[in-house]
Amino acid sequence: MTALVIAEHDGEHLSDATAKTVTAATKLGGDVHVLVAGPDAIAQAASKLGGVTKVLHAGDDAYAKQLAEPMAALIVGLAGDYDAILAPAGTDGKNFLPRVAALLDVMQISAITGVEGPDTFLRPIYAGNAVATVKSSDAKKVITVQATAFEAPSGEGSAPVEPVGEGVELPSVSDFVAEELTHSDRPELQGAKIVISGGRALGSTENFEEYIFPIADKIGAAVGASRAAVDAGYVPNDYQVGQTGKVVAPDLYIAVGISGAIQHLAGMKDSKVIVAINKDEEAPIFSVADYGLVADLFEALPKLKDALGA
Amino acid sequence: MKVLVPVKRVVDYNVKVRVKPDQSGVDLANVKMSMNPFDEIAVEEAVRLKEAGTVEEIVVVSIGPEKAQDQIRQALAMGADRGLLITAEGEVESLAVAKLLKAVCEEEKPDVVLLGKQAIDDDRNQTGQMLAALMGWSQGTFASKVEKDGDKLHVTREVDGGLQTIALSLPAVVTTDLRLNEPRYASLPNIMKAKKKPLDKKAASEFGVDLTPRLETLKVTEPPKREAGIKVESVEELVDKLKNEAGVL
Numbered sequence: 001m002t003a004l005v006i007a008e009h010d011g012e013h014l015s016d017a018t019a020k021t022v023t024a025a026t027k028l029g030g031d032v033h034v035l036v037a038g039p040d041a042i043a044q045a046a047s048k049l050g051g052v053t054k055v056l057h058a059g060d061d062a063y064a065k066q067l068a069e070p071m072a073a074l075i076v077g078l079a080g081d082y083d084a085i086l087a088p089a090g091t092d093g094k095n096f097l098p099r100v101a102a103l104l105d106v107m108q109i110s111a112i113t114g115v116e117g118p119d120t121f122l123r124p125i126y127a128g129n130a131v132a133t134v135k136s137s138d139a140k141k142v143i144t145v146q147a148t149a150f151e152a153p154s155g156e157g158s159a160p161v162e163p164v165g166e167g168v169e170l171p172s173v174s175d176f177v178a179e180e181l182t183h184s185d186r187p188e189l190q191g192a193k194i195v196i197s198g199g200r201a202l203g204s205t206e207n208f209e210e211y212i213f214p215i216a217d218k219i220g221a222a223v224g225a226s227r228a229a230v231d232a233g234y235v236p237n238d239y240q241v242g243q244t245g246k247v248v249a250p251d252l253y254i255a256v257g258i259s260g261a262i263q264h265l266a267g268m269k270d271s272k273v274i275v276a277i278n279k280d281e282e283a284p285i286f287s288v289a290d291y292g293l294v295a296d297l298f299e300a301l302p303k304l305k306d307a308l309g310a
Numbered sequence: 311m312k313v314l315v316p317v318k319r320v321v322d323y324n325v326k327v328r329v330k331p332d333q334s335g336v337d338l339a340n341v342k343m344s345m346n347p348f349d350e351i352a353v354e355e356a357v358r359l360k361e362a363g364t365v366e367e368i369v370v371v372s373i374g375p376e377k378a379q380d381q382i383r384q385a386l387a388m389g390a391d392r393g394l395l396i397t398a399e400g401e402v403e404s405l406a407v408a409k410l411l412k413a414v415c416e417e418e419k420p421d422v423v424l425l426g427k428q429a430i431d432d433d434r435n436q437t438g439q440m441l442a443a444l445m446g447w448s449q450g451t452f453a454s455k456v457e458k459d460g461d462k463l464h465v466t467r468e469v470d471g472g473l474q475t476i477a478l479s480l481p482a483v484v485t486t487d488l489r490l491n492e493p494r495y496a497s498l499p500n501i502m503k504a505k506k507k508p509l510d511k512k513a514a515s516e517f518g519v520d521l522t523p524r525l526e527t528l529k530v531t532e533p534p535k536r537e538a539g540i541k542v543e544s545v546e547e548l549v550d551k552l553k554n555e556a557g558v559l
Binding site: 010045047065067068070072089090091092094096097098099100101102103105106107108109110111120124125127129130131132133134135136137138161171172173174175176177178179180181182184190193202219227231236237238243244251252254262263269272273274275281286287288289290291293294295300302304305 | 420432433437450451477519533546551558
């Protein structure tokens, strides 16, 4: 039994979700190898993850943007040696891994939150309103992992790095054109210990900048948002927390002016401590909040900023 | 161009489903059913491309129970040209759906297949990618913008770091994200007209595709419940609790 974890990275850093996916792979009970399709520095970082026994490194530029067609061709070429293939359920893994699954004639198990055995997994369905325990009859397992449900592996490894990908025939049906990435000095949303999210009640981009960002900077928090705030254009799409956006589970989640639709709750209800600030005391968000404050956010947030002090 | 739009009949997004006491699944009796919201966005995008003169024909296909024709009729009322219902009882897994859609693609020969990025019932996010793989076509997932540029399709995708634009050779599969458009409501005259649009029916068993599920659901349970906590009276009390009681600040 050997599992292959496909590393997630942004071209510069190995993601925290990759480490957590290694933990999920370890629970399958065999060796864990990691495939890095990207720069050498990331392969080196992956080789230091605890529990990893080998790193496969494909350095060809064709994989730089993680486009689905070349990624799937690379992974399918390596799949013969593995009993399970896993990737974090980020937008990269969700893009290329189902393509791999179909090429291998396997039914993918998406966004697992638990490993019950080598072929049995937990996964949320219906926006997290139910949890299914599913058993796969496919000989090879293809799995995306909801990384927030797993801890990063402990200890440090020193796995050998082996080059792969020579002679893979790459499809030429898609090309990278451009990207518009959100730049922020704040922590990355999915790895942050504290997240402060704003909803439609914020009313504008300026209000996010004036009321939410200074508090985030004071406590080292990442900034998130509800779908309504993203749809209204107050913040970019990659801020969205929820069923179809990002799933987060920080130590502290502060929801400001968010009513708490089930789709939003699906993305944050596993946070350790939840704070809700909303002027509607009937808002559903209060039913999951450890600490609720019924207040106008435009009055409460400046006070919160002051109370957080130096 | 010709566009194929697969749509799925799912529990309405406003319904909070309940797990059955015997843990065999969720209770779907007497629950409102609707078109998967992401598929509705796909239908809208196809109709807009047709209105802009980029698309000549829109074919809508659904795989599911007889009643899935309600969702096909809705798509026809929004502006699709004709429908195909592939009847199948019980759950058809994404891989089998992709195989059935492959058979439809081979017959219909669309230039683009536009569908939702995920269905809000099983939250799997894979059918479009699987279809692209089986056809050997390019894929543009999580689209927030779709534009025809010469013989390519430019798709702007919502990715973890922001937005990414790729150019796809045709034919291609595109899956929709939330910000692509806001679907229209069908007008009453269009709903009436849709009743006269052609809707073919075939049984899934006619396609020679193995529909046997690969995943067995052993049980379905309630997620761990979160109890509501306390209400604090002031910002000062909140900060005090977070520092001294919860220890998270």
